[in-house]
Amino acid sequence: MITIIAQNKISALAIARATANDNEGNRHFYGSKYFITWMTPKMIEITTPRGLASYWFRDQSFPHLPKYLTLSITTRSGKDGEPMTPEANAQLDIIKSLLAKSESIIVATDPTQEGELSFRYLYSYLHCTLPYSRAIINDLTIKGVNRAISYTMPAERYDKWYNAARLRDEADWLVGVNARRALAFAAGRGTYRIGRTSASVLKMIADRNIMVKSAEQTTERHTTVAVKDRNGNIFALHSIEPNCVTANATSEVKIISVEKNESKVRTPKLYNLINLQIDAARLFGMTPLRTYEAALRLFGRKLISYPVAAGSTVPQRKYQECRKVLEKMLSYSNYASVAMANLGFAPGRGVDKSNFGTHGIVATGVPPLVLDDDMSRIYHLIVRRMYQTFSKDAVVIRSRIIAECEGVRYQWSGESYKTKGWHTLFPDTLMDTQPVPAFTANEEVSLFSAGSYTSKTSMPEDYTDATLIEDLLAIRGTINADGIAKDIVHLESSGLIERDAWGHISITTKGRLLYGIVREMKIADICEVIKMDNLMKEVTRDKISASAYDTQIKQITRDVTAEILASAKLYPRMEEDIPCPHCSEGVMKTFGRVAMCDNPECGHYVFRQFYGVTLSHSELASLINTGSTPPIAGFRARSGKTFKAQVIINAAGNTQVVSKNKSENA
Incomplete structure (x- = not known):
């Protein structure tokens, strides 16, 4: 069997x-x-x-x-x-x-x-x-x-999947467990469910909230000139920079340049889960979790499939299956505009090349009967994207005209189609087009009219699920897409963020308290997250050894833990300060479980709690100044037995408990 x-x-x-x-x-x-x-x-x-x-x-x-x-x-x-x-x-x-x-x-x-x-x-x-x-x-x-x-496929073919997921899981455990444990001593277990990557997302949301509240809107005055081209059509040109110079009725307008660029607008790729979550958030205000659960129900009902893995095109066999589904769906009223376009279908790009299981989602031939609202929305997005992916590219002509009048530069820009392609499938994808003015460079034309208008500078907005995911993808890359959506779900379930009626995300009171604690720490620094992401990539590509990776991840864990334990907002300072031997400029401020240099350029720290023993101030001073403590009794091994040992700072700069029978890095 x-x-x-x-x-x-x-x-x-x-x-x-x-x-x-x-x-x-x-x-x-x-x-x-x-x-x-x-x-x-x-x-x-x-x-x-x-x-x-x-x-x-x-x-x-x-x-x-x-x-x-x-x-x-x-x-x-x-x-x-x-x-x-x-x-x-x-x-x-x-x-x-x-x-x-x-x-x-x-x-x-x-x-x-x-x-x-x-x-x-x-x-x-x-x-x-x-x-x-x-x-x-x-x-x-x-x-x-x-x-x-x-x-079936050979097991070893998926070793890279396993190794990438294992490295991420172990890093999440080391950093997350130690950070939560350090916070638990001050705030209680479970109060702040902080993670290796979620703290940086919280900081991004909080920073955006602050930026939006502090932003000030300004008013700018721009001038316009209207001119006729050779065909008698009138076009309005707007000043490039704000100014107060209104052109005279007798002024001449000189055409500086006429630019036309023809570009192909490729058909969009099939949805993967993260891009489906972005569009569902943008169009329907659905959270990442709601989108995932709706997609999961569709999968369980055999309505969707994700056949494209680690490739850039849809296989011919799968394309033929998709084509039959799309032809069948033309009978539905949602896709009447597709039937009218009558473009026909062609194999297109599926998803980006990936060694880590990127999937393109498509609908199967099973009739979509009795769907709830969320399932219906997600199903419609998937079918709509299939029509677009398997259609033809659009070709757009983008024009830009630069003119000058009385020392002020003006511009006109517009777009027109050479071929509409997949843009004709649905009304909301068609662009507003304008005829291209018939001007040539260095031509002088008469001014038809002049005017001015005022405009207000655009104000930043709080993140929505869509814009937050897009920014995080741009920062961390699509390879971390699954973790990005999970971080947002985690922050919401932990009571750290909330959404308003328009889907804007803000931090809660609890979130603000946590943000106030960690905002300057490494655990909330997105650059540190990227650093760990890159370390994992290096290991999976055999560019660094597993032991070197382990050393670096554990050092990051020490740094993160020390910063939390040395937070004056969480822990009161204890005994007298000790001069820092590491930089000779700062002093080691002592807290209950760590001593840390107050020189921000140094940040040297020494833990003071090992195997159930907390070093006294004199023992801590001896460790910092001489590199070892006197022999101390009362250390408790994992077996429960007590032993006598010294704490030293080893050659790697880490604390180590040393006894005749036991030597452990702490």
Whole structure:
């Protein structure tokens, strides 16, 4: 027998029915060839002692940097507040029993980095040795499922997906857990659910809120001149710069230059999830989570598919399937304008090339019956984009005329079509066009009329979901698209941001308090996030070693933890200051669990809490000044036994607990 492990029960049921292995057992389906079961959300994850108050509040080492990150069953709570552990345990028992009776595994989790990571974590946690291959299930139709199960891919082909997701997950854990733990000592566990990347998004939103409130609108006066071209058509030209010079009726207007540029407007690519979320937010005010859930329901109803992975064009076979769907959809009133355009279809670009599972979303041939409002909106966007993608390019002529009158420069600009292409499919994509003035360079024409107008400078606006995602994509790149949407959802669920009736995002009172604490820290610096993103890319491309990456990530974790522990807004200063030996200019200000130099160009810090022992002021001064403490009793090993040791600063500049039987980096 072969065990197929799906992402969820809906997918497992579709696979069971498609393969005719649909006898229902306890938390699985079975037949003559396959056992089919599924995973629960975040079933196996990096061990996080969420429920242990001793971990969060009692004296332990700072920061927490285990040599090896272990895996365990999830200890999270669901949306309803109920613990997810019992459900995960029950499902895990079924998976173990099925694997014990199987010869191999087919992985049918989501064909994404996260889907690959969830299976690999499960496989590692169970210490499984069965061979496995991957099925790329892009839709839940019978044809799509059977094709994927019959033609599975070698497991090693998706090692890059797993490695990229694992590196990101481990970095999120190291930075996020230590930051939240440092905040928990001051504000209480769970008060500020800060993450490695979400703090920088919070800062971007808060900075934009401040900029909008402080912006001042100004008024500018521009002048205009109207002239006739050789064909007798009148065109108005506007001054390029603000001025108060109104042209005389007898003045001549000299045409300085006439520019015409012809450019091809390529058909847009098929939607991937992040671009679908952007347009749904812009057009319908839907949050990223609402869009994702609507798309997930469409997928479960077999209405959409995402067949294009790691390629730049749609395969001919899939294109023929899409063409049949589009021809069928012409009978719907929503697409009457497409039928009138009568452009015909041609294979077009699908998505950008990617080694990390970028997908183009398309509609299947299943009739879209009885959809809720959100599903209907998302389905319409997907079908609309398919028509546009498989249409013809538009060719636009952009014209610009520069003229001068009484020392003031004026301009006219406009657009016209050479071929309208995909712009004719839907009325809202057509541009307003104007005839091109019949002028030549260095020509002098008579002034027909002159005037002026005042305009106000445009005011910045608070972020919406669409503009925030677009800015984050521009900063971090499309490879991090999934994480960007999750950060916004996380900030909302944590009560740190809110939206007004127009979809503008602002930070809440709780968000402002957190922003006031972290705004100058590394954890809220988007450049530090990009730095970590680049480190992960270097590892996946074998440009730096895993050990070098581990060293740098742990150093970033130390820096982030030290900044939070040294925040005067969270922790009161303790004993006397100690001169900084690192820069000789600042002083080491001492707090409860760290001492940090007050020279911003230095920022040197030393932790003072190790294995349940907090260094006294004299011991801390000895460590800073001489590089070691006297022997100290009372250190508590993880086994519970106490031991005597010294704390030293090693050659790498990190603190280390050294005893005859134990040596640990702290």
